[in-house]
Amino acid sequence: MTTTMFSSLARQAGRLWALGLAAGLALTMAAIGPADAHGEKSQAAFLRMRTLNWYDLKWSKTNVTVNEEYEITGKLHIMNSWPAAIEVPNQCFLNTGQPGAMAARLGVWVGAPGQMQFTPRSMKLEVGKTYAFRVLLKARRPGHWHTHVQLSVKTGGPIPGPGAYIDIKGNFADYKDEVKLLNGTTVDIEDYGQGKIYMWHLFWIIVGGWWILYWFGKRGFIGRFAWVASGKAEEIITPQERMVGAITLAATLLIVIIFYAMTVSGNPNTIPLQAGDFRNIQALENEVDSGPITIKYVNGTYKVPGRELVANFKITNNGKEPLRIGEFNTAGLRFLNPDVYTSKVEYPDYLLADRGLSLSDPAPIAPGETRDVAVTVQDARWDTERLSGLAYDVDSSFAGVLFFFSPSGARYPMEVGGSVIPTFMPV
């Protein structure tokens, strides 16, 4: 009696639990929205900070119509602090991280002004050097799309750069992607040759289907199984059926061979898929680490509760003008010194901390002066962009680029970085 009662209760509890689980799952699914980022936050903080530094990024337009071209330009510094966890970019590919083919990538160029190399394939970039890039895109599908630049590195995978939203309006049906062939004809690669694809696949699937049904019609499965099981396997296929097979084989081979020969003669000038990496990409001169500055990282702390990085540097100004630190750029985030950036900066808001940088001594560093400077980089974006994870990384180090500015308008980007000691939340 007791056992029956307990088993009944257990069944009821089990049903309620299953019902609750189902309801919970349904509720979580109700909250699902479209995915519009590309996993950049999922990558370890040290990895994003120490591999690449993207700066001077510009999206030429953020509102376009179908078939309209736009471009992303900027500079890419391959960090000296490149971590050992990833192979150096001897083979890499500048890509766009976007939700599928919402825009056609018409071209990607990397190099220095006047010497930009079109790179539709992999290339070699060198650690410590800085490259300009240009990505030309053409709007394809209407929508509100988050678009990044990203560098895909052999064995390392994609390393996304900063992203911005692109709004595409118009009608997808109007989209055209015309390409001129060497023989002078122009084709729309959006649907070029699809008729042949459908025709040949349909034809062979019909032939294959006929072959299956022809044999299935000869006593089906159960009847044939019975015949074979009763030892009549050699009698079940008739000479006429073998003849049908032989004719089908001959017809199949003839069709393949004849149409192959026709295709070869109809397309005399074909080339294989093109391969080969691009080497000797020209780097920019007078960019990162070329300023008249000696900078030594002393130490640093990261306060998890305050989302605050304090980095101590010993800086020597070897130039002829006083210098001020105006910006710290890391992993696509820009922390600005409001004393230097006095006007609004065009940059995606979620990556821009326009008051995120402060200095222990805001006075400019005079020519010839050596000064100890504590740079404080504080903003909630450390957390929202998950860079605060550096306190928990296997390699608790930061890296980035500090931008120095002179009164005459010169800008000197300097790579900095080193290990930090985290301060955790009080328990």
Add this chain to the structure above:
Amino acid sequence: MLRYKSMKTGAAPAAESISASPGIEGGAGANAPVAAPNVGAVAHAGSPFHSRAEAATAVKTADLLILTFLFLIMIGGYHVHAMLTMGDWDFWVDWKDRRMWPTVLPIMLVTFPAAAQYFFWEHFRLPFGATFLCVALLFGEWLDRYISFWGWTFYPINLVWPTSLVPQALFLDIVLLLSRSFIVAAIVGSMGFSLLLYPNNWVILAQYHAPTEQYGTLMSLADVIGFHNVRTSMPEYIRIIERGTMRTFGKDVVGVAAFFSGFVSIIVYFVWWYVGMMFSTTKYMKHI
């Protein structure tokens, strides 16, 4: 199945009662079940059927159900295998190169057809194992390419069309039918399965190997289609396809790749024929 379960001897069970199933042609009622009386007659003792017509209908229904379920199962099983092993070489037009594509695909795809040929040939003398599998795979692939690749992510079909496989499968099946030997099927059939891949698909692919100049760089149309249609990461960043050529053999890369693939496919066929043998049994399920 009930009929089989009731048989205790196990010797040619169905043949004693139903010597030919209805099927679609030739079988229906051609050989009346011995145990079943004529239409309208009262059921014979021991027969599960009331009449010959009822038996014929039941067997026909069972045949169609088996065909349908096998087709659906093969779509799933073979499709998963294919996507995990040949994946990108079949997904993209700019991966259908002349070296790795004709090498990888036949080796990976001759597997399930070999096992299916054992099952269909040894138990049913049906020479359509390979064709059945390849038609099922293509059916699944087209659903995937049209609904997922085009319908959801809007990649043009000329970027994502699947490799045509039916002529190769027919060759494999008919060699088995005519030779009645799985060894001949393995050697001749598997070799043909590999060698036919490129010419059979060139009728579609050739148009995408037309040359074009893009900003001073020579590219095939397939390269351009792949480059314009952004895939966020893996397929395009470092393509392990066509990294040059086989210098020893000059430009005849396809032939070398296809013959190499054919030789490996022969070995793979043997292995998978025995895989078919191991699993074409009910001994793993003692109680149904």
